[in-house]
Each structure stands twice: as structure tokens, then as C-alpha cells.
Amino acid sequence: MTKSIGIVAMLLIVVSSALPQSLTTESFAKAKAVLDRSVAAYGGMEELNAIGNVSLRITGESVHRNQSRRPGDMDRTPYTAEIVIDLKNSRARQVQKGQYPGGFNWNNGFVVDSGNRTGFDLIRKTSNPPGAITPAIFKANTRWLPQLVLLNVLERAQSLRYVGKADYERRPHEVVDYVTNDGARLTLYIDQQTGLLSKFETLVTDSFSGDSLFETRFTGQRKVGKYIVPARRVNALNGDITNDFGLADVAFNLELAPERFKLPEGLRAVTFPTPTPVTKHADKIYTTSAGGYNVLFVDFNDYIFVMETPGNERVSLQAIEQIKKTIPNKPIKYVAVTHHHDDHAGGIRTYMAEGATLIIAPSEEAFFKKVSAVRFSADPDTLTRKPREPKFEPLQNGKRVLTDGTTTVEIYDIGKGPHAEQMLVAYFPDQKWIFQGDLLNRPANGDAPIANDTSVHFLNWIDSKKLAVEATIPVHGPLTTIADFRKAVEEMKVKAN
Numbered sequence: 411m412t413k414s415i416g417i418v419a420m421l422l423i424v425v426s427s428a429l430p431q432s433l434t435t436e437s438f439a440k441a442k443a444v445l446d447r448s449v450a451a452y453g454g455m456e457e458l459n460a461i462g463n464v465s466l467r468i469t470g471e472s473v474h475r476n477q478s479r480r481p482g483d484m485d486r487t488p489y490t491a492e493i494v495i496d497l498k499n500s501r502a503r504q505v506q507k508g509q510y511p512g513g514f515n516w517n518n519g520f521v522v523d524s525g526n527r528t529g530f531d532l533i534r535k536t537s538n539p540p541g542a543i544t545p546a547i548f549k550a551n552t553r554w555l556p557q558l559v560l561l562n563v564l565e566r567a568q569s570l571r572y573v574g575k576a577d578y579e580r581r582p583h584e585v586v587d588y589v590t591n592d593g594a595r596l597t598l599y600i601d602q603q604t605g606l607l608s609k610f611e612t613l614v615t616d617s618f619s620g621d622s623l624f625e626t627r628f629t630g631q632r633k634v635g636k637y638i639v640p641a642r643r644v645n646a647l648n649g650d651i652t653n654d655f656g657l658a659d660v661a662f663n664l665e666l667a668p669e670r671f672k673l674p675e676g677l678r679a680v681t682f683p684t685p686t687p688v689t690k691h692a693d694k695i696y697t698t699s700a701g702g703y704n705v706l707f708v709d710f711n712d713y714i715f716v717m718e719t720p721g722n723e724r725v726s727l728q729a730i731e732q733i734k735k736t737i738p739n740k741p742i743k744y745v746a747v748t749h750h751h752d753d754h755a756g757g758i759r760t761y762m763a764e765g766a767t768l769i770i771a772p773s774e775e776a777f778f779k780k781v782s783a784v785r786f787s788a789d790p791d792t793l794t795r796k797p798r799e800p801k802f803e804p805l806q807n808g809k810r811v812l813t814d815g816t817t818t819v820e821i822y823d824i825g826k827g828p829h830a831e832q833m834l835v836a837y838f839p840d841q842k843w844i845f846q847g848d849l850l851n852r853p854a855n856g857d858a859p860i861a862n863d864t865s866v867h868f869l870n871w872i873d874s875k876k877l878a879v880e881a882t883i884p885v886h887g888p889l890t891t892i893a894d895f896r897k898a899v900e901e902m903k904v905k906a907n
């Protein structure tokens with residue numbers, strides 16, 4: 411395999427010099443010369459091709475872009491991971507630990523072996539069903555070090571092109587790009603003096619910021635043994651840092667026992683039911699499963715009310731299709747979101763294009779106005795193709811009631827919580843249900859919910875409001891009775907003591 415990479419690279423050099431002159435061949439030849447300099451800086455082709463496996467530890471911080479307590483903030487929490495990548499045998503293992511604001515701790519990981527990826531959860535002690543992973547996706551997940559990026563470029567050398575010169579971090583760089591196995595175009599900044607890879611970047615479409623630049627920066631590169639290794643690997647979106655990782659204990663070509671790629675002991679294998687496209691909870695009250703989330707919709711006499719717009723336009727289009735199939739010939743007049751996080755509101759622009767009025771928390775109006783105005787020129791969404799002025803009706807005095815005399819929904823702002831500063835819920839007084847997002851999540855297989863600080867805050871709010879509640883319908887997971895909710899909070903308190 412590594413030999414063949416070398417041979418392909420050599421053939422390309424021979425072939426390129428034999429090709430007739432054109433801007434394409436010129437650009438390729440220039441880019442190849444830059445790549446060769448970088449390969450030499452990392453010890454030469456033979457050294458790179460001899461890398462069979464890499465192990466490393468990450469200690470750093472996750473930065474919660476679009477997952478912070480206030481829109482636009484960048485809350486940080488600790489993140490640690492242990493990673494082993496066996497390039498020779500296409501195997502990998504990653505175990506990571508971190509959290510989202512509000513007590514959402516996670517400790518999970520995955521193993522990749524024999525073309526399958528199996529995820530596991532070390533808090534719940536469960537493993538998910540294995541899923542096929544293509545070699546292209548496997549490679550996309552191995553770009554932890556400059557050497558691994560360069561190995562990928564060498565394999566894809568035919569797609570190399572010269573972009574130009576640029577100053578980055580006040581140092582002159584030569585910039586080349588190539589197309590990865592999975593079709594992404596990555597632009598590489600190679601330090602003109604040292605030949606080291608300072609960063610790579612690519613254009614992406616972000617559900618909140620539209621046309622965006624995603625960067626991976628390698629900083630503090632120094633010699634560890636015979637290898638040059640960066641001290642940090644930092645991700646940034648449009649210049650805002652999204653992951654700030656220190657790289658420790660980087661080791662190449664360790665003896666790896668096959669056990670390294672087995673699942674941890676004592677896990678319970680779980681399976682997830684195929685989601686039902688539409689669930690009718692009561693007359694006029696439904697949820698649709700879109701992109702793995704539950705989206706609430708209510709059939710009023712003259713219009714439809716939707717709550718939650720998770721993910722992105724693709725998820726919204728899927729939800730809207732199901733909603734209109736269930737309730738034909740009525741407009742979606744109102745849409746509400748529980749909070750501004752992208753897994754709850756990332757698809758909001760599709761509903762703006764639909765002409766729906768947005769019922770939101772007052773503190774989130776400025777943020778969503780900004781979202782309505784960003785550019786989506788690379789991958790135009792519906793709002794870009796059919797522009798429409800968004801309409802907002804922020805909650806007043808923390809409450810809004812929608813009713814047609816038969817069906818009633820009360821939308822509440824539950825106030826400052828550990829997960830977000832303003833959170834909306836939808837309460838059905840006749841059915842005694844509450845639709846909520848992130849206040850008590852539950853796995854799709856129906857395993858018991860695990861409460862956290864955010865759930866405790868919500869339960870205290872229900873009790874202080876003296877609301878009669880029999881069950882909550884979560885955005886993440888199946889319906890949960892209030893008895894199971896209280897049990898989860900009790901168990902959390904027992905564990906804490």
C-alpha cells in the first residue's frame with residue numbers, strides 16, 4: 411500500500427513533465443514542488459510512508475459555538491480524548507470525555523475495525539449497532555497530524571493545484587489545494603521557510619452563518635524524537651475558535667495488540683427502533699421524526715403551529731413534507747423554537763421562507779434576525795432563492811397562548827437555566843403534556859432518562875408554576891412520564907451524595 415503511494419507519486423512526476431504545457435499542468439507542477447518541500451521537512455517520503463500507526467492524547471477545551479448559554483457566546487468546557495489510528499490495517503479507536511453547558515456530561519467513543527464503526531457510551535455502559543464506514547470517511551477522520559494530511563495528499567496528488575502566496579501568522583506561506591477521497595477540497599498553507607503545514611481550510615455551509623470558512627491550525631511544531639509534532643491543533647469557523655486541543659503523548663509505530671481495537675468490557679448492546687415518520691399523540695397534536703429529532707406540530711382550525719426547527723434546511727424540508735402530508739391545505743402560520751442551539755433551531759430559515767411568524771424568547775430576536783440575513787451563495791437554501799422578510803413575535807411577559815377554542819397550547823419561557831438563558835416549552839393544559847428540548851433527554855431505545863442540573867431546574871419550574879403535568883414529549887427521545895422524570899431526579903441526587 412505505502413509502496414504503491416510512492417510509485418504513484420513518482421509516476422505523476424514523470425507524467426507531468428511529459429504532458430503538454432497548460433495552466434493545469436503548470437499549476438500542478440508548482441503545487442507538487444511545494445508538497446515535495448513539505449514532505450522533506452517532515453523527514454522525507456520514506457519516513458512518511460513508514461508511518462504504520464499513530465497514538466495521541468488530547469487535553470483541551472471544546473468551545474460551544476451555537477451551544478452556549480447565550481446566542482453568540484463561546485462557552486468553553488474541558489475536553490480529553492485518547493486516539494489510536496492504525497493506518498496499515500484501517501483500524502482506529504477513540505475514547506473521549508467532555509460536556510455541554512448545563513450538566514450534559516459525556517464519556518463515549520468508537521472503534522473502527524474490518525470496515526465497521528461501533529460507537530459506545532461509557533456512562534450508560536452501552537454499545538450501538540456497528541455501521542459500515544467507507545475508506546474515504548475513515549481517512550477524513552485521521553487528519554490529526556500534519557504527517558497524516560500529507561500522506562492523504564500524496565495519495566490524491568493528481569488533484570493538487572497551486573493557489574498562491576499568503577501571509578499567515580506574519581510568515582510567508584505557499585498555498586496549494588487538493589481534493590480528498592470524500593470529495594472535499596482542502597487548501598493547505600505551507601510555511602515558505604520551514605516547509606511545515608501551518609493549517610488547512612475548506613469552505614462549508616453552516617446552518618446559521620451560511621458561506622463559512624472552516625480551518626484546522628497546527629501550532630507549536632517541534633521535534634519529538636525524529637518526528638516533528640504540533641503542540642496544538644485548533645479548529646476555527648470564520649475565525650472563531652471551535653476546538654482548542656493540546657496534543658500530548660504523540661507516538662508513532664507502537665506495537666498494537668488486537669485488543670486495542672475491541673469494545674470495552676461489560677457493555678450492553680442496544681438497538682434503536684426505526685423512527686415512525688408521524689406520531690399522533692392526541693387529536694390535532696402530532697410529532698414528526700426528522701433527522702433523528704422530534705418536531706411538534708398542532709392542527710388548529712385555520713393554521714398549523716410547529717415547534718422546533720432542528721439541524722438544517724434538509725431536516726426542515728423533511729419535517730415540512732411530513733407535516734403537509736398529515737395536514738394538507740393549511741399554512742404553517744407560527745413556528746417556535748425551544749432555544750437557539752443549532753440542533754434545535756438550525757433549520758429556522760426554511761420556516762422564514764415558508765412565511766411563518768417566529769415565536770421566540772425576546773433575547774434571541776437579534777440573533778435570529780442576523781441568521782435571516784447571512785449569505786448562502788455556495789449552497790443556496792430556500793430563503794436565499796425566495797427571499798422573504800422574517801416576522802418575529804417575541805414572547806411578552808414570558809407566556810403566549812394559541813387556541814381555536816378546541817385545542818390550546820401555552821408557550822412559556824422557563825427563565826434562566828444552566829443550559830440556556832431563555833428556554834421555551836409548549837404546555838398542553840387539556841392533555842397535561844409538555845413539549846421540551848434538552849430539559850430531560852432520553853435515548854431513542856427507551857432506556858431510562860438520566861437527569862442533570864438542567865432537568866432539576868425544569869422540574870423546579872413545573873412545581874413552582876403548579877402545572878398539572880403527566881408527561882413530557884422531548885425533542886431528543888421518546889415520551890417520558892412525570893413519574894419517571896421525578897425518579898431520574900431522585901437517582902441523580904442519590905448519586906451526588
Ligand SMILES: [Zn+2]
Nearest residue numbers: 749751829848
Ligand atoms: Zn441545547
